[in-house]
Every structure is written in C-alpha cells, then in structure tokens.
Amino acid sequence: MKAFNFKRQYPGLLFPGKTQYVTKDDKAVSVESTPLLDTVSPFNWIRAARTIRQWKPDVLILRYWMSYFAPSFGYIARHVGKDCKVVAILDNVTPHEEHFFDNALTKYFINGIHSCVTLCDEVAGDLARFRADIPHITLPHPVYNHFGERIGREQAEKSLGLESGKKNILFFGLIREYKGLDILLRAFNNLDDSYQLIVAGEPYGPFDKYSQIIDANRNKDRIHLFLNYIPDNEVKRYFSAADVAVLPYRGATQSGISNIANHFELPMIVTDVGGLKETIGDRGTGLVCDACEPACVAEAVKGYFADPQKRDGYVACIRKENENLSWSSFAENLVNFIENN
Numbered sequence: 497m498k499a500f501n502f503k504r505q506y507p508g509l510l511f512p513g514k515t516q517y518v519t520k521d522d523k524a525v526s527v528e529s530t531p532l533l534d535t536v537s538p539f540n541w542i543r544a545a546r547t548i549r550q551w552k553p554d555v556l557i558l559r560y561w562m563s564y565f566a567p568s569f570g571y572i573a574r575h576v577g578k579d580c581k582v583v584a585i586l587d588n589v590t591p592h593e594e595h596f597f598d599n600a601l602t603k604y605f606i607n608g609i610h611s612c613v614t615l616c617d618e619v620a621g622d623l624a625r626f627r628a629d630i631p632h633i634t635l636p637h638p639v640y641n642h643f644g645e646r647i648g649r650e651q652a653e654k655s656l657g658l659e660s661g662k663k664n665i666l667f668f669g670l671i672r673e674y675k676g677l678d679i680l681l682r683a684f685n686n687l688d689d690s691y692q693l694i695v696a697g698e699p700y701g702p703f704d705k706y707s708q709i710i711d712a713n714r715n716k717d718r719i720h721l722f723l724n725y726i727p728d729n730e731v732k733r734y735f736s737a738a739d740v741a742v743l744p745y746r747g748a749t750q751s752g753i754s755n756i757a758n759h760f761e762l763p764m765i766v767t768d769v770g771g772l773k774e775t776i777g778d779r780g781t782g783l784v785c786d787a788c789e790p791a792c793v794a795e796a797v798k799g800y801f802a803d804p805q806k807r808d809g810y811v812a813c814i815r816k817e818n819e820n821l822s823w824s825s826f827a828e829n830l831v832n833f834i835e836n837n
Contacts, residue, residue, distance in 0.1 A: 498551060499529035500544075506564070507536050535568045544568075545575035553580050555834055558609070561587035566601035573608040583834055584612040589622035602626060611837045613830060618771030631837040635830065636775065638823045639758045643731045646760055652736035658720060662692040663801050666738035666762075668726075669753045671699040671706070676744035676767070681709045682790035683744070684719065687797065692718040696734045698725040735760035739807075740800055744785075744793050745769055754781070758818055763810035765796050780813035 532547060534540040548556065556576050558569050573582040584605075590598055603626050606612075611631040614620040620634050653660050665684070671677055677695065684693050693715075699706075703723065710716050726734065735741070741757045743766040754776055757764050764782030766772040777784035783800055785792045800806060 498553070499527060500532040500548065501529040503531045503534040503540070504536055533568060533572070535565060538567075538571070541568050541571045542575075545572045548572065549575065549577045549580075552577070555581045555583060558582065558584045559587070560584045560605065562591040563598040563601040563605075566605035570601075570605040570608045573605070581611070581834065581837075582609045584609045586612050586614050586619055586623065589614075589619055589626065599626075606630065611833070613833065616771035616775055618774060633829070633833045635826055635833075636821055637752070637755050638826045639818050639821045640752075640755045641759060641823070643728055643735075643756060643759060645732070647732055647736045649736060652733045655733050656694070656720065656722070656737055658692060658694070658737060659718075662718070663690055664692055664694060664738045664740075665797060666694045666696070666734055666741045667744075668694075668734055668741060668756070669697045669751075671695075671697050671703070671723075672701065674746045676746050676788065677706055678709055679744040679746075679767075679788060679790055679793060680742055681706060681713060681719070683793035683797065684715055685713045686790065686794040687715065689715070689718065691715070691797070692720065694720050694722070694734060694738060696722040696726055699723055731756065732760070735762050738762055740765055740797070742793065742797065743767070743772065744788065745772065746788055751775075755821075757781075758814050758821070761811050761814050761818075763800070763807055763814065765793070765800060767793070779817055781810055781817055783810075 533544045553576070556573070558573065560566075560569060569584075573584075576582065589602060589606075606623070606626045609630070612623065614623055614632060614634045615637045617634055620632065623630070623632060650660060653664075658664065665680075667677055667680055669675065680693070684691070710719055710721075713719065722734075735756065741753065741762050741764045743751055743753060743764060745751070745767050747769050751766075751772065754764055754766075754772075758781060764776055765785065766776050766782055767785045767788040768777070769788060773784050776782040783796055783806070785796045
C-alpha cells in the first residue's frame with residue numbers, strides 16, 4: 497500500500513485560510529506519504545498519473561469533496577492503467593457553496609471512476625443524479641480517535657480562560673458561510689447570562705459580519721473567540737469544556753465535527769439540513785432543530801439544558817454508535833466492497 501499526497505492543493509490566491517501546508521508547530525499524527533499532485537498544473541497531472549501507473553496498483557482510492565478537484569482527479573482516474581480499479585470516497589457530490597460549473601466538473605469526475613463510497617444516504621441520493629448505475633455503498637464515517645482523551649472540565653475551562661459554572665456551548669471548525677455561525681450568534685442573544693459561547697476555528701473569509709453581530713449582542717462579554725486553526729493536540733480542550741456542540745448549518749451532507757464530538761461523547765444540536773438528521777437525529781446522538789433560524793436554535797439550546805436526562809440519553813447513544821463506527825470496521829467493509837465490484 498502506498499499513500500500519495502498533494503504538492504499544492506489549492507492556488508494560493510484562492511485559498512481562504514492562512515496556510516494549506518502543515519507547519520512545524522502542528523502536532524498532527526504523521527502519515528507517511530509521497531507529495532505528488534499539484535492540482536493547478538495540468539502538466540503535473542500527466543506526471544502524477546504516470547508515477548502512479550508505474551507503481552502498478554490494483555486499486556486507486558481517491559477522496560473527493562468538491563468540484564475543484566474534478567479536473568485533476570478525473571484525468572488521473574482515466575490514466576492510471578486499464579487494470580487499476582478507481583474507487584472514490586465521496587464526502588460530497590455537490591459542494592456546500594455551489595458554483596455554475598459544479599455539475600459539469602462533477603459529471604466528468606464521476607464518469608471516470610469505477611465505483612464509489614458515500615458517507616451518508618444524502619450523498620448517495622446526490623450521486624444518483626449524476627450516475628445511477630455506478631456501483632456504490634454507503635459507509636458512515638468512522639469516529640475520529642486521534643485527538644486524545646477528555647481532560648477535566650475545570651482544567652479545560654481554565655486553559656481557555658472561561659468562567660466556571662456556566663452552560664458552555666461550542667461552535668467548532670472552519671468558519672464558512674454555510675455553517676451558520678451568524679445564526680448561532682443571533683440565537684445566543686436570546687439566552688440568559690447562565691450561558692457562554694465558545695467559537696473555535698479559522699475563518700475562511702472576512703469575519704467582519706460576525707464581529708458586527710457580536711458587537712450588537714447583549715451577551716457579547718460571554719462570547720469567547722479562538723479564531724485560528726486548532727491543532728490536533730489542542731482540540732480536546734474545547735470539547736472537554738463544552739456541554740453541547742451546536743452545528744447551525746444552512747446546508748450539509750454530513751459533518752466531520754460530529755465525529756469529533758462523538759469521540760469526546762459530546763451531544764450535538766443540529767439544524768435539519770442535508771444528512772445531519774440522518775447521521776445525528778436518527779441515531780439519537782443529538783437534537784435536531786426544525787428550522788435553520790436563530791429563534792429555533794435558541795429554543796433547542798434551552799430545551800437541551802432544561803432536561804438533564806436528554807443529555808444522558810444522547811451520551812448513551814453516542815457510546816453505542818462509537819462501538820459500530822470503528823476504522824477497522826470501515827476498512828473491512830471497504831475492502832469487501834472493492835473485491836466484489
């Protein structure tokens with residue numbers, strides 16, 4: 497088995513974050529891989545395909561999540577050798593933030609692969625619109641297990657400079673329009689002073705509109721901002737301090753944040769969009785809002801804290817889910833699927 501990585505994932509001018517490269521301070525688990533693909537350069541795609549082809553793989557697995565990668569991935573899929581099966585793991589078929597070129601590029605990529613894995617039924621439905629006959633299987637994303645164990649709540653709160661004794665709400669992850677941080681900030685304005693909000697993640701785009709909402713918020717003194725990329729070894733502090741994670745998304749298929757929350761046995765409040773109801777509400781690991789609106793999110797938060805038995809029930813379901821969503825089980829099912837398709 498061999499892992500290939502990116503030389504350059506995005507053009508620097510289009511990358512919305514601070515850096516797309518691992519820094520010396522990042523303590524993420526190291527995975528041995530060969531930097532190979534520059535998605536910006538078609539000449540590199542030719543060399544990348546040739547390098548993979550010379551290695552003579554039986555199977556090439558591609559991880560796909562947005563149409564930007566369709567040209568480079570699609571070219572490689574078509575040029576790695578006729579005896580190589582190309583399997584895609586699809587986080588999304590259509591991106592959360594849509595563009596006019598998405599359908600054409602996605603169709604090009606999907607038509608160049610042999611089979612695929614979707615991570616929820618919502619994505620499988622999107623796939624059917626492009627190619628209903630392609631062999632595929634839905635395998636839920638395993639629980640992340642590389643962030644370490646929970647630390648004590650008091651220790652976590654102290655490390656983050658939080659006031660103890662409050663009901664701690666967590667918004668975690670990259671800050672993008674579709675993730676609805678503005679909805680949560682407006683919802684927080686409807687809560688009393690027993691709550692505090694933790695916002696942890698790097699903004700992908702200007703933060704100005706969120707700052708304006710915060711400045712006008714009557715609870716702004718209890719909004720704690722950590723506006724940077726959170727290294728893997730720091731993630732446990734935020735989830736250990738929180739009572740609940742809130743995902744007020746405007747659109748989604750599934751969320752990687754839910755897999756982190758599951759690892760730390762932290763219940764979630766989510767909006768009823770995409771596959772969130774399927775992956776969280778239907779499994780009993782969190783509460784689903786009926787509408788993607790501040791008032792609805794605020795009421796869901798109040799309802800969650802009003803009944804301690806709800807949290808106990810969600811945690812019990814999370815523990816049950818974690819037993820099923822192991823990486824070894826995912827890998828075994830993936831291998832079985834590839835061997836039979």
